[in-house]
Amino acid sequence: MIECIDVVKEYTIIKKKSGLSGSIQSLFRPEKKLVRGVDGISFRIEPGEIVGYLGPNGAGKSTTIKMLTGILHPTSGTVKVAGHSPQVNRKAVVRQLGVVFGQRTQLYWDLRLGETFELLKRIYRIDTDTFDTNIRLMNEVLGIDRIINTPVRQLSLGERMRGDLAAAMLHSPSILFLDEPTIGLDVEAKQNIRDFIREMNRTRGTTIILTTHDLDDVEQLCNRLIVINHGKVVEDGPLSELILRMAPYRLLVLELSHMPNEAALYHPAAELIKREGHKLTYRFHKSKLSASELIGALSTQLPVIDLSVKEPDIEDMIREMYRSSVPV
Numbered sequence: 001m002i003e004c005i006d007v008v009k010e011y012t013i014i015k016k017k018s019g020l021s022g023s024i025q026s027l028f029r030p031e032k033k034l035v036r037g038v039d040g041i042s043f044r045i046e047p048g049e050i051v052g053y054l055g056p057n058g059a060g061k062s063t064t065i066k067m068l069t070g071i072l073h074p075t076s077g078t079v080k081v082a083g084h085s086p087q088v089n090r091k092a093v094v095r096q097l098g099v100v101f102g103q104r105t106q107l108y109w110d111l112r113l114g115e116t117f118e119l120l121k122r123i124y125r126i127d128t129d130t131f132d133t134n135i136r137l138m139n140e141v142l143g144i145d146r147i148i149n150t151p152v153r154q155l156s157l158g159e160r161m162r163g164d165l166a167a168a169m170l171h172s173p174s175i176l177f178l179d180e181p182t183i184g185l186d187v188e189a190k191q192n193i194r195d196f197i198r199e200m201n202r203t204r205g206t207t208i209i210l211t212t213h214d215l216d217d218v219e220q221l222c223n224r225l226i227v228i229n230h231g232k233v234v235e236d237g238p239l240s241e242l243i244l245r246m247a248p249y250r251l252l253v254l255e256l257s258h259m260p261n262e263a264a265l266y267h268p269a270a271e272l273i274k275r276e277g278h279k280l281t282y283r284f285h286k287s288k289l290s291a292s293e294l295i296g297a298l299s300t301q302l303p304v305i306d307l308s309v310k311e312p313d314i315e316d317m318i319r320e321m322y323r324s325s326v327p328v
């Protein structure tokens with residue numbers, strides 16, 4: 001459904017020279033340099049997937065999305081969306097796509113939200129039945145009816161995002177690109193947006209590609225992550241697999257009523273990594289031992305009064321992924 005094969009995108013930049021004479025020289029005899037925004041990426045996304053497309057700033061996420069939507073042409077390699085090249089057959093691709101940028105609205109600032117929708121109906125030539133059905137659905141999942149008569153410029157950030165998402169879905173696209181859809185929103189508004197994304201994927205089978213720096217989005221929504229850094233794909237797989245590979249441990253924290261003898265603290269498959277008063281922290285390998293097995297075994301030999309299991313921190317894991325994928 002979406003395919004990139006060995007895609008490279010080069011940008012030409014003017015090399016800046018230092019000092020006033022350098023600046024003047026650059027003006028008359030600019031020295032050009034090629035930089036790679038995307039450097040040979042390949043992946044395939046099947047219909048109905050929710051994929052997190054992650055990477056640090058400047059990794060090449062926007063460049064990829066722009067090529068998939070036909071805004072940019074790859075320098076080399078193949079890009080296919082729903083069987084079409086976005087560069088050759090942009091119209092056919094655009095019909096399949098909804099795109100939302102969290103940082104800037106695609107709505108018309110001076111129109112009421114409802115008027116914007118009417119305009120999009122004409123631009124996309126959406127038939128009245130489809131339009132009415134979609135407006136009804138957007139009312140149910142995004143509460144659009146409460147803001148439909150408000151001029152776009154008066155909408156709050158969360159309302160505007162709901163408007164943008166509804167606008168992107170009016171022509172029933174099969175693919176939705178969401179660029180930072182929860183940026184700047186409060187906890188409740190973020191939750192609304194995530195519910196909407198899940199709902200579109202569940203009820204309509206919409207394929208969703210999400211670029212985000214919000215790891216709660218990733219945890220709550222994405223079946224799969226593609227991580228890029230310096231224009232190359234450095235990870236591609238389910239979040240659970242990445243976690244197991246990058247952070248295979250869990251922690252069990254036990255609080256005891258009193259300290260028993262040393263031998264009782266021992267478990268053959270878990271390492272006691274911290275002792276603070278009557279509080280003990282064990283580290284164990286997730287694939288070798290379940291938390292309930294460990295809790296069962298230790299609570300027979302220890303006077304446990306409280307416990308908690310801690311999962312590895314996804315933020316740490318992603319940070320490590322970005323750090324370790326820097327080319328030397």
Ligand SMILES: Nc1ncnc2c1ncn2[C@@H]1O[C@H](COP(=O)(O)OP(=O)(O)OP(=O)(O)O)[C@@H](O)[C@H]1O
Binds near residue numbers: 035055061063
């Ligand atoms: N128009 C352009 N001209 C020159 N270089 C560009 C251009 N657009 C992007 N780049 C460069 O290409 C690389 C990838 O940029 P891109 O915007 O795709 O990254 P990104 O992952 O979307 O980053 P961010 O998270 O900051 O939005 C960066 O080094 C960037 O400086």
